[in-house]
Amino acid sequence: MHDRPPLIGLTLDSEEAGGYSKFPWYAIRQNYCEAVIRAGGLPVALPHEPESAEAYLDRLQGLIVTGGAFDVDPVLFGADARHESVVTKDKRTRFELAVTRGALARNIPVLGICGGQQLLNVALGGSLIQHIPDSIPNALAHEQPNPRNEAGHEVTIVHGTLLHRIVGSETIAVNSAHHQAVDFAAPECVVDALAPDGVVEGIESTRYRFCLGVQWHPEFAISMADTRIFAAFVQAARDG
Numbered sequence: 003m004h005d006r007p008p009l010i011g012l013t014l015d016s017e018e019a020g021g022y023s024k025f026p027w028y029a030i031r032q033n034y035c036e037a038v039i040r041a042g043g044l045p046v047a048l049p050h051e052p053e054s055a056e057a058y059l060d061r062l063q064g065l066i067v068t069g070g071a072f073d074v075d076p077v078l079f080g081a082d083a084r085h086e087s088v089v090t091k092d093k094r095t096r097f098e099l100a101v102t103r104g105a106l107a108r109n110i111p112v113l114g115i116c117g118g119q120q121l122l123n124v125a126l127g128g129s130l131i132q133h134i135p136d137s138i139p140n141a142l143a144h145e146q147p148n149p150r151n152e153a154g155h156e157v158t159i160v161h162g163t164l165l166h167r168i169v170g171s172e173t174i175a176v177n178s179a180h181h182q183a184v185d186f187a188a189p190e191c192v193v194d195a196l197a198p199d200g201v202v203e204g205i206e207s208t209r210y211r212f213c214l215g216v217q218w219h220p221e222f223a224i225s226m227a228d229t230r231i232f233a234a235f236v237q238a239a240r241d242g
Contacts (some may be wrong), residue, residue: 008239010043010061011157013098013118015070016050016091034068034115037221039238040229048101050093052082055100064212064239067098069116073182078134079124085132087181090231096168099125100189111212111238113231116180119215126188133199142199146178154178157203164206164214168234169227171172176203176218176225183217212238 012035014028022029030047038045048058059065072091078086078099097209098118103124105112114122120130131137134144146154153175159166166172166185184202195216207213212235220228 006041007044008236008242009064010038010064010066010236010239011058011101012038012045012066013048013049013068013094013101014050016094030068031221033221033223034066037223037232038066038236039227040223041232043236043239048097050143052093052097052100054087055097056103058101059104059108059110061109064111064113064235066099066235067102067112067118067121069118069179072117073129073132074117074120074124076130079129081132085136087133090113094126095121097150100156100197106112106181106213109211109242111235111242112210112214113235114215115221116183116217116219119205119217119220120180120182120184122213122215123184123188126207126235128188128191128205129185131183131185131201134183135181137185138199138201140199141201142178142197144178144180144183144197144201150177150179150219151224152177154225155197157195157197157218159194159204160196162193163192163204164208164212165194165204165216165231167221168230170230171227174225176213176216177222180217182191184233211242 035045
């Protein structure tokens with residue numbers, strides 16, 4: 003079994019009718035799947051069917067919660083108000099919460115990317131900053147103006163963390179495409195990466211074999227650190 007590539011589930015994005023199709027459609031960037039394949043995994047797309055989460059998990063060895071241009075409903079982390087910038091995709095979020103919590107309950111490795119990190123934090127009981135420019139004085143441009151396959155800023159990696167062991171560096175350059183971020187990390191999570199303005203860029207939990215969230219998009223592989231994140235994740239899936 004260890005010679006076979008582990009089956010890695012990736013959550014899809016969803017769009018309403020228009021553009022690609024006159025009917026509602028799913029989407030995922032090719033580089034998510036390519037990053038999994040380069041790391042030795044076999045990617046499979048996960049449609050947003052919350053009642054099917056456990057059936058998917060019966061077959062998966064790893065789960066990647068992808069990003070997207072939407073937000074987790076603030077009600078889900080106990081917020082009293084909803085920022086005007088918040089846009090939700092409720093069925094996607096219901097599915098991602100179900101499959102993420104199910105994966106963690108089975109100790110299946112989980113990697114949350116950008117919005118996937120935010121979802122992971124909420125799934126474990128943490129909260130989010132709803133709009134960085136209104137919450138962080140002198141914040142960086144976390145929605146970077148340059149292309150996503152280029153660096154937007156650097157992050158500092160916390161010593162002694164899983165992320166530090168994976169990337170083997172104190173600082174790395176990352177891309178940045180988000181207006182929200184972790185506010186309070188979930189009780190069982192530790193912050194493992196920070197932007198220069200103090201925005202949380204990475205979380206992890208030692209309660210599970212592999213539970214890691216990063217706020218940037220390592221599937222673009224703009225540095226060796228990004229490649230190592232996927233390699234470590236897929237290896238954890240294989241070892242399971």
